[in-house]
Amino acid sequence: MRLIAERISKQFNEKQVLKEASFAFEKGKIYGLLGRNGAGKTTLFNCLSGELAMDSGKVLLDDDGVSVEAKEEDIGYVYSLPLLPEFLTGYEFIKFFMEVNEDKLEMDHNIDGYFDRMRISQEDRHRLIKGYSHGMKNKIQMLLFLITKPLVILLDEPLTSFDVIVALEMKNMLKEMKKDHILIFSTHILQLASDLCDELVILNKGELSAVPAELLKSAEFESTVIDLLKDDHHVDA
Numbered sequence: 001m002r003l004i005a006e007r008i009s010k011q012f013n014e015k016q017v018l019k020e021a022s023f024a025f026e027k028g029k030i031y032g033l034l035g036r037n038g039a040g041k042t043t044l045f046n047c048l049s050g051e052l053a054m055d056s057g058k059v060l061l062d063d064d065g066v067s068v069e070a071k072e073e074d075i076g077y078v079y080s081l082p083l084l085p086e087f088l089t090g091y092e093f094i095k096f097f098m099e100v101n102e103d104k105l106e107m108d109h110n111i112d113g114y115f116d117r118m119r120i121s122q123e124d125r126h127r128l129i130k131g132y133s134h135g136m137k138n139k140i141q142m143l144l145f146l147i148t149k150p151l152v153i154l155l156d157e158p159l160t161s162f163d164v165i166v167a168l169e170m171k172n173m174l175k176e177m178k179k180d181h182i183l184i185f186s187t188h189i190l191q192l193a194s195d196l197c198d199e200l201v202i203l204n205k206g207e208l209s210a211v212p213a214e215l216l217k218s219a220e221f222e223s224t225v226i227d228l229l230k231d232d233h234h235v236d237a
């Protein structure tokens with residue numbers, strides 16, 4: 001199964017952010033999306049998730065040559081600033097979510113099982129979301145996707161807000177999840193990209209391109225990526 005971004009274009013006023021950006025993302029892999037500030041990473045995620053209307057292009061799911069347009073439920077999006085009901089505890093929110101979706105989804109854990117998988121402590125799960133840190137809110141969003149299991153999970157700078165311990169837990173969690181999903185995360189942290197992802201995709205001048213796999217673990221990785229990104233003149237630098 002593949003997610004295909006087909007010639008996606010998006011313009012804001014005079015600014016052409018995405019220019020026929022195309023790429024095929026495969027199931028079972030973690031992709032790191034790199035691009036400078038304002039290169040259009042969030043715009044791309046918004047287009048892929050259907051949050052934002054594209055000017056042109058398609059988002060397709062391809063199963064052995066048979067392509068269909070991706071639907072809303074195929075794509076999960078972990079926002080860098082999650083919006084969650086602050087007046088509920090994490091436990092109440094997830095319980096509500098599971099009850100509402102009881103008929104539609106196949107749950108493979110009970111509620112505490114999901115919290116355990118996300119390594120959210122007993123104490124934290126019964127606290128109001130209002131008091132959660134940024135990283136905790138991201139964890140709750142990830143937990144929702146353990147329940148809904150969308151094929152594609154987009155993560156907008158997910159690990160930046162986590163402390164080292166939680167970031168490591170999340171890295172392991174993403175590695176564990178990847179066999180059933182297509183995971184794409186945007187990041188500015190080159191080390192994280194080379195550690196965690198199977199493939200690196202660069203968004204440069206509105207277009208997507210792959211960084212050769214052999215470069216990922218090589219000594220020239222950092223300098224090559226910097227060279228590739230340096231000449232993007234239409235970013236917000």
Ligand SMILES: Nc1ncnc2c1ncn2[C@@H]1O[C@H](COP(=O)(O)OP(=O)(O)OP(=O)(O)O)[C@@H](O)[C@H]1O
Nearest residue numbers: 012013017035036037038039040041042043044236
């Ligand atoms: N709704 C909007 N209206 C007008 N311009 C927008 C809108 N959304 C994004 N832009 C512009 O599009 C460009 C790409 O923004 P985007 O947020 O997608 O970049 P990014 O790669 O995610 O950046 P960063 O790494 O800083 O988060 C920026 O110049 C931004 O100002």
